Amino acid sequence: MKKDFIKIVTIGGGSSYTPELVEGFIKRYDSLPINELWLVDIEAGREKLEIVGALAKRMVKKAGIPMNIILSYDRREALKNATFVTTQMRVGRLPARILDERIPLSHGIIGQETNGAGGMFKAFRTIPVILDIVKDMEELCPEAWLINFxxxxxxxxxxxxxxTNFKKAIGLCNVPVNMIEGFSKMLNADENDVTMEIQGTNHFIFATDVFVKGQSRFEELLEKYANLTKEDTIQMKNFVSLPYSPSFIKGLNAIPCPYHNYYFFTKEQLEEELEQFKTGTVRGEVVYKTEEELFEIYKQEELQEKPEQLSQRGGAKYSDAACNLIQSIYNNTGDIQYVNVKNNGAISDLPQNSAVEIACRITSDGPKPLSTGNLKLPISGYVHMIKSFERMVAEAAVTGDKNLAIAALNLNPLCPSDKIANVVIDELIEAHKDYLPQFK
Structure with missing residues (x-):
C-alpha cells in the first residue's frame, strides 16, 4: 500500500498515551516516513491536547525528522485523505470510568472498565461515537485503516x-504483548523469536500453543506456568495477577491471559476492589491522580521525550503495538501480531462474522487470521458465553434496548444476581445519561 504521502489521524489526541505513540513513530520513521500526524480531540479536551501537542512537536524537533504535527478540533477536516486512523478516546473521560467502577462496587460486584458492568457501559458510551467515526471515514478516507485501541x-x-459495511477496522490490545514478554522470560528466549496460538475474545484469550523460532515449547511453558509464584505471574498495571493451581493449568491445557483473574479469582479480586472502594483508590481514581502528575510533567518546556513516568499508566505498550501494526501493514511485512478481527473461520466453532482476538499475519491487505480449528474443550463453554455477552452488549449499544442489557449482564459470570443486574444498570444509565441518548 506504499503511498507518497502518509497521513495519520489520532482521535483522542490529548490522551496521556500520545507521547508513546509519537515516540513509536519517531523510532520507525525510516520504514514509516509519516508526513502528517493529526492529533484530534473535542473542545472539552483542549487543554490536554495543547499540552500533549506541544510535547509532540518538541519530540519531533529533537528527532530532526520532517513529521508535521497538526492539532485539530474538527474531526471531519482531519480525516480527509487519511492513510491510517487511530482511536484512543474515553467518552465521558475519567469521571465516567470512576462511576463505572464505583457504582457496581456499591452493590458488591466487580467494577472494571472492560469487564462486566463497567465494560458494558464503556461500550454503550463509545460504540455510537465509533460508528460515527466509521461513517465519516467511509466518506472522507475510505481507503484508510482504522486501528482502534x-x-x-x-x-x-x-x-x-x-x-457497518466497513472492512478495514482492526482492534488492538496490549495484553498479548505482555503475554509474549512474560513467556519469553520463562523460556529464556528473545521476544522477537516467540509467537503464540491464541483462542478467544479480547481480555478473554487463552494461549493454546507457544513457539520459539517456529518450534513448539508449550509443554515446557505449561509446566513452568503451572508452578508460578505470585511474584512471577504476568502482571498488568491495573490489578494484581494471582497464580493458578498446577491442577487447574494442567487440566485446562491452556494459559489464561491476566484478565482471567476477574473470572477465576472473582472472590479475591472483589475483596481487593471493595477495599479500594472504601479508601477512594479504585483504579480510575488512581489513574486520575497519575494523569494530573503526567500532564504537569508534559508541560515542562525542557521535556523533549516520553517521560519514564508514563510506564505507570495502565496501557503502556498499546501505542507501541499500534505503531508496529501500522508499520507492518504499510510495508507488507507478513509478521505475526495479535489483533481483533473478523473470525472468518479461524476459530471454527465461533460465528464466522464475529470478532475474535487471534494471531494474524499482517499484510498490506490487512491481518490474515491463522486458523486454530475448534475451541479447545476446557475453554470452549466460557469463550462462547463471553462471545454471546459481547454480541448482546453491541446490539444494546446500538438499539438502546435496556432489557437486552439486563439479560446480557445477568449472563456475565461477574454478576451474581438478577436483582443486582437491574439495580446496577438503572443507576449506570442515570449516571451516564448525558452520554447515552440511545437509552432515553
Whole structure:
C-alpha cells in the first residue's frame, strides 16, 4: 500500500498515551516516513491536547525528522485523505470510568472498565461515537485503516462488524504483548523469536500453543506456568495477577491471559476492589491522580521525550503495538501480531462474522487470521458465553434496548444476581445519561 504521502489521524489526541505513540513513530520513521500526524480531540479536551501537542512537536524537533504535527478540533477536516486512523478516546473521560467502577462496587460486584458492568457501559458510551467515526471515514478516507485501541476493543470491533459495511477496522490490545514478554522470560528466549496460538475474545484469550523460532515449547511453558509464584505471574498495571493451581493449568491445557483473574479469582479480586472502594483508590481514581502528575510533567518546556513516568499508566505498550501494526501493514511485512478481527473461520466453532482476538499475519491487505480449528474443550463453554455477552452488549449499544442489557449482564459470570443486574444498570444509565441518548 506504499503511498507518497502518509497521513495519520489520532482521535483522542490529548490522551496521556500520545507521547508513546509519537515516540513509536519517531523510532520507525525510516520504514514509516509519516508526513502528517493529526492529533484530534473535542473542545472539552483542549487543554490536554495543547499540552500533549506541544510535547509532540518538541519530540519531533529533537528527532530532526520532517513529521508535521497538526492539532485539530474538527474531526471531519482531519480525516480527509487519511492513510491510517487511530482511536484512543474515553467518552465521558475519567469521571465516567470512576462511576463505572464505583457504582457496581456499591452493590458488591466487580467494577472494571472492560469487564462486566463497567465494560458494558464503556461500550454503550463509545460504540455510537465509533460508528460515527466509521461513517465519516467511509466518506472522507475510505481507503484508510482504522486501528482502534479504545476499550473495550473486542466489543467495539464486534459492533463495527455487525452494524457497518466497513472492512478495514482492526482492534488492538496490549495484553498479548505482555503475554509474549512474560513467556519469553520463562523460556529464556528473545521476544522477537516467540509467537503464540491464541483462542478467544479480547481480555478473554487463552494461549493454546507457544513457539520459539517456529518450534513448539508449550509443554515446557505449561509446566513452568503451572508452578508460578505470585511474584512471577504476568502482571498488568491495573490489578494484581494471582497464580493458578498446577491442577487447574494442567487440566485446562491452556494459559489464561491476566484478565482471567476477574473470572477465576472473582472472590479475591472483589475483596481487593471493595477495599479500594472504601479508601477512594479504585483504579480510575488512581489513574486520575497519575494523569494530573503526567500532564504537569508534559508541560515542562525542557521535556523533549516520553517521560519514564508514563510506564505507570495502565496501557503502556498499546501505542507501541499500534505503531508496529501500522508499520507492518504499510510495508507488507507478513509478521505475526495479535489483533481483533473478523473470525472468518479461524476459530471454527465461533460465528464466522464475529470478532475474535487471534494471531494474524499482517499484510498490506490487512491481518490474515491463522486458523486454530475448534475451541479447545476446557475453554470452549466460557469463550462462547463471553462471545454471546459481547454480541448482546453491541446490539444494546446500538438499539438502546435496556432489557437486552439486563439479560446480557445477568449472563456475565461477574454478576451474581438478577436483582443486582437491574439495580446496577438503572443507576449506570442515570449516571451516564448525558452520554447515552440511545437509552432515553
Amino acid at each position: 479504545t476499550n473495550p476493543t473486542g466489543i467495539i470491533t464486534e459492533a463495527i462488524l455487525q452494524y
